[in-house]
Amino acid sequence: MSIAFKSPIFDVKNLNFSASGQDILAHISLEIFHGEYIAIIGPNGGGKTTLIRLLLGLEKPTTGNIKIFGKDLKHFKEWNKIGFVPQRAAQVDQNFPATALDIVRMGRTSKRKLFSRESEEDIQAVDDAMAKMDILNLKDKMVGTLSGGQRQRVMIARALASNPEILILDEPNTGVDIVSQQNFYKLLSKLNKEENITIVFITHDIGVIADDIGRLFTINQKAIICNDPKAALSCEDMSDLYGISAHLVHNHKHEH
Amino acid sequence: MIEMLSYEFMQRAFLAGMLIAILASVSGTFVVLKRYSMISETLAHSALVGVAVALVAGYNPLWVAVVVSILSAWLIEYLRSAFALYSDAILSILLSGSLAVAVIIVSIGGEFNNSLFAYLFGSILSVSGEDIATIFIFGFIALFLLLLFSKEFYFIAYDEEVAKTSGIRVKLLNYLLVTIVAIIVALSIRIIGTLLIGALMVIPTIAALQYQVGFLRTSLLSVIFAVLSVIVGMTLSFYFSLPSGATIVLCVLSIFVLSLLINKK
């Protein structure tokens, strides 16, 4: 019950977001606790990316309240604790002058003091992150020349380089082959279990979600939070789940 | 070369030219990677407004150019973040606006003469001791800031949002970068000229990008290309009495074409 004494990493209360006169997210309340392993699913345009962007302060909610590590989003400063890999992160500009190492080192930028050279600790953290993602052999390769899956690993290594407490990944596995995907899930679950990193990731591959996931959020304008993902998956297939959630949203609107 | 450097004004011009080459290429790398190449052109024309005001009112043109160029850079950055406007559209609107204002001021003041021409195309002969002092003071401040925040600027150029979510003060640093670029552009117009400074900012980086190497090497290559162009360009301009700015630009263009050919797949 140690969780009870620690405030959640994310505490979201009654979040609403509308843009161009359209409700994109409505009445979202959720909590994400230390050490959790959460998957977010939902149809295209359901608002998954938007939810993450709101959580990270990249988008302002219309109404509602977001707390990170117990602090109001506005006053939150310790962004080093959060590792974020956005959707399409792997689609880098082919000509961008960066080696894999250059990219991973970016993850240390805000930890380093002005003018300071890379410290032993910086070098070690970058090396560890690359080792965890198994990309040490790609160090000096230009990112533009890497495969989609390799680039994805580089982006995650960058997020890991600041030794975050939580890793947020927006569809990190698109364009990655099945074998790599399975390795990838193993890796996420290893990070979660062995390094105690909280993991939140958005995916469409509901079928391959590993057993390790603690909770499942279905986002389709509203959030449906499922505390036992295995039960959810066994009772309905994917299209049903999406259909039901869409239907629920519809009904809900009429109730109010 | 020895003969050329026996003239005091040539020594000064060389020093100032090399400092400007370094500044333009280092800042240019970030500007190009942010897809913001046009900003140097726009700021150069804003600097011209400063020059026009100074010529008419009798102030030091370089100082006024620096101030007006910085103000214009802030306006650009503000418009870019506060309104849903395309940044290239903002840049071209301000470019033509600035040019129009500059021309009107100069024509009202009745001073549309050689001195403005010198600012349009650059003229090393017109660089005074006071200009050199101004270029060095502002130039070193700009260089200091660029080096101080180079890893942040690089991260922001790579991905503004990820930089923001990892705790980098993106908005502040964006303003800082355009301010630095504004200073550099204003300082360079004596030597390179308003119409040509954009080339010295952008082309060395584009040439360096052809070699497909990491960040550090790309930056070093672009500095080498810019400095080389300034040295060769100024020397040629001295011996063949050519306009300095245009000669420098032709040199950097040659390096670009060579780089393209060398790295052709």
Ligand SMILES: Nc1ncnc2c1ncn2[C@@H]1O[C@H](COP(=O)(O)OP(=O)(O)OP(=O)(O)O)[C@@H](O)[C@H]1O
């Ligand atoms: N700032 C905005 N202005 C207008 N519409 C927006 C804005 N942000 C998001 N939307 C809309 O909100 C909806 C949800 O988008 P979002 O990217 O969050 O979906 P998603 O669940 O991530 O979809 P996908 O699975 O395709 O990635 C979309 O219809 C999108 O166009």
Ligand SMILES: [Mg+2]
């Ligand atoms: Mg999305």
